[in-house]
Amino acid sequence: MKYFKNISIYIVLFVIILIFVAVATNNGGPTVEKYSFLLDQIQIGNVKEIKLEGSTANVTLSKGEQGKDKYIVYIPDVSSFMDEVREPIKAKAIKDFEVIIPPTAPWWVAIIPTLGIIIIFVLFWVFFLQQSQGGGGGNRVMSFGKSRAKMTIDDKKKITFNDVAGADEEKEELKEIVEFLKQPKKFVELGARIPKGVLLVGPPGTGKTLLAKAVSGEAGVPFFTISGSDFVEMFVGVGASRVRDLFDQAKKNSPCIVFIDEIDAVGRHRGAGLGGGHDEREQTLNQLLVEMDGFGVNEGVIILAATNRPDILDPALLRPGRFDRRVVVGLPDIKGREEILKVHARGKPLAEDVKLDDLAKSTPGFTGADLENLLNEAALLAARNNRTNITMAEIKEAVFKVVMGPEKKSRVMSETEKKLTAYHEAGHAVAVKLVSTTDKVDRISIIPAGMAGGYTAYKPEEDKSYSTKANLLERIVIALGGRAAEEIVLGEISTGAYGDLKTANGVARGMITKYGMSEKLGNLIFGNENEEVFIGRDFAQARNYSEEIAAEIDREVKSIIDSCYEKTLNMLKDNISKLHAVANALIEKEKLEGQEFEELFAGA
Structure with a gap:
């Protein structure tokens, strides 16, 4: 070609x-x-x-x-x-x-034009066939049924487990796969059966694909990669044909690894969706089920798959003998975040004031992809400022840029709008300081960023896996702090609290319907997310409670919101001088760091 x-x-x-x-x-x-x-x-x-x-x-x-x-x-x-x-x-x-x-011209001169057209046509046709058969072009002519998987045998830039941080337990689970591929005799002699399939489950950006690449790099065997969406085409039977072709190639190159990314695109629960499902997708899934269960013992072909939607996968795909092992790749903890930052900081000149352990503490909830993007944004900001290294100032700006979006400093705000935004954000900040037992104000800004007209950033002092009822009520009070400050100081409310009200209502309704935190309804949960209805599980949910209970849920949610709002109003009225001090400082400076806020709050 x-x-x-x-x-x-x-x-x-x-x-x-x-x-x-x-x-x-x-x-x-x-x-x-x-x-x-x-x-x-x-x-x-x-x-x-x-x-x-x-x-x-x-x-x-x-x-x-x-x-x-x-x-x-x-x-x-x-x-x-x-x-x-x-x-x-x-x-x-x-x-x-x-x-x-x-x-008189020779006879062959007359046929030159015709001969030239024939040669051009032949060259074009050969080139067209090369295009249709090369590079796994499954959507081209004469290669619809061919697998679009890419095989890697000896990648010079291969990734190993040393490049994966913050997932020690997950790496241990996968090291057994690598050891089997290197020393299968050790397992066969003990009568052990290596898992035929390993399903990597976790939120987006936690490193599922990276772990699969590390398994490939460590094992040193052929590695086939394909996305779940690459199987399904508009032509019936193409997906099943591609599955057969993929496994035929894998068997010829065994021992090997087949990695199917985003397997939920092809492995979705059968019978779900409008009209009972998609025939072509279900045929593809059926063929995948047959191929995965049709291996001989220790045939040397191992399936790795990744998804962030394990709840919608077909149960037949998850049974032992297909995906025997499920490895959950969750959000990294503070130690894991520090290790991930060390990996991504390689090759980046960091200033002496950059402490990765402190950065790990200030980034709870960040995935590995978020942390990589964070350091990359910091490097771009340092280059924009013509620095030779990356300082903590650029990293902190990058944190807010990743979370909130870039600041719109050029946007012109009227004095009235500026004052409203300042008191709104000051209300949030004072509420965080007065009611939160876990969070601490990190920055307050009235400069528009992303979709927000301003923001109050606060961070927990330590990682937590669970939230108590008191924690959830604190979140509602903090969310309502901006609306309460507007009502107290300006005597009217604005549309700026839409996102806060959405957050408060969502938390309150979750307390009643999901966590059984209602005094009247007790330890009951309402709503079954897996209930199947006529138009498919992905389109609607069936209500498993009566209209009377629905009305009681609404009353309970309203009661929680009203009591929290009343508490917020009283709290801000009792600390009105602190609210004024923070808001006036915001109007003057437009941005306050956490330390500045603490000093203002203590002095007011």
């Missing part, structure tokens, strides 16, 4: 050169005139010379403009033309008349 691409470039260049040569040649040649022009010149005796070659006459005039005395005339009828010039030749009105008989 590369050969044909190179030839095509030269052909195009050659054609362009020929066009330029032809144009240049024509510019310096005689002018073409009409046949009637030649007859007129013969009648007035202004023709000095005519050379007739076939049906083309090269004419030289006796009296013509300087540089324009030579013309070419195409003769429509040569015999009639000879009759016209016979008398002028006898009268010597035409001084020189010559008939040139063109040489």
Whole structure:
């Protein structure tokens, strides 16, 4: 294919050169005139010379403009033309008349154009076939049923377990797979059966694909990679054919690893969706189920798959014998985040004030992808500031840029809007300081960022896996702090609290329907997310409680919101001087760091 691409470039260049040569040649040649022009010149005796070659006459005039005395005339009828010039030749009105008989061309000259068209057609067809069969082009002609998996055998830039941090337990689970591929005899002699499939489950960005690449790099065996969406096409039967082709290739190259990324695209629960499902997708899944359970013992083909939606996978896919082992790749803890930051900090010149352990503490909830993006944004900010290294200031700015989005410093705000935003954010910050037992204010800003007109960033002092009822009520009070501050100081409320109200209502409803934190309804949960209805599990949920209970849920949610709002109003009224101090500082500076806020709060 590369050969044909190179030839095509030269052909195009050659054609362009020929066009330029032809144009240049024509510019310096005689002018073409009409046949009637030649007859007129013969009648007035202004023709000095005519050379007739076939049906083309090269004419030289006796009296013509300087540089324009030579013309070419195409003769429509040569015999009639000879009759016209016979008398002028006898009268010597035409001084020189010559008939040139063109040489007869060989027979093969006539077939050159046809032969050229045939050659071009053959070259085009061969190139087209190369394109359709090369590179796993499954959506091209004659290769619909071929697998689109890419095989890697010896990658010079291979990834190993040393490049994966913050997932020690997950690596231990996968090291058994690597050991089996390197020393299968050790397991066979003990009668052990290595898992045929390993399903990597976890939120986006936690490193599932990276772990699969590390297994490939450590094992040193052929590694097939394909996405779940690459199987399914608009043509019925193509997906199943690709599954068969993929496993045929894998068996020929065993021992090997087959990695299917985003397997939920093809492994979704059968019967779900509008009308009962998609026949082509279900055929593909059926073929995948057959192929995964059709291996012989210790055949040396191991399936790795990744998904962040294990709840929608078909149960037949998850049973032992197909995916025997499920490895949950969760969010990294503080130690894991520090290790991940060390990996991504390789090759980046960090200033002395950068402490990765402190950065790990200030980034709870960040995935490995988030942390990599964070350091990359910090490096870009340092380059923008013409620095030779990355300081903690750039890293902190990068944290807020990743979480909130870039600041819109050019946006013009009126004084009224600026004051409203300042008191709104000050209300959040004061609420965090007064009620939160786990969080600490990190930054307050009234500069628009992302979709927000301003923001109050706060971070927990330590990682936590669970939230108590008191913690959830604190979240509601903090969310309502901005709305309460607007009502107390400005005497009216604005649309800026939409996101806060959405958060507060979501937390309150979750307390009642999911966590059994209602005094009246007790330890009951409401709503079954897996309940299947006519239009499919992905489109709706069936209600498993009565209208009376639904009304009681609404009353309980309203009661929680109202009590928290009343608490927020009283709390801010009791600390109105602190609220004014923080808001005025925001109006003046537009941004306050956590330490500045603490000093203002203590001094007010």
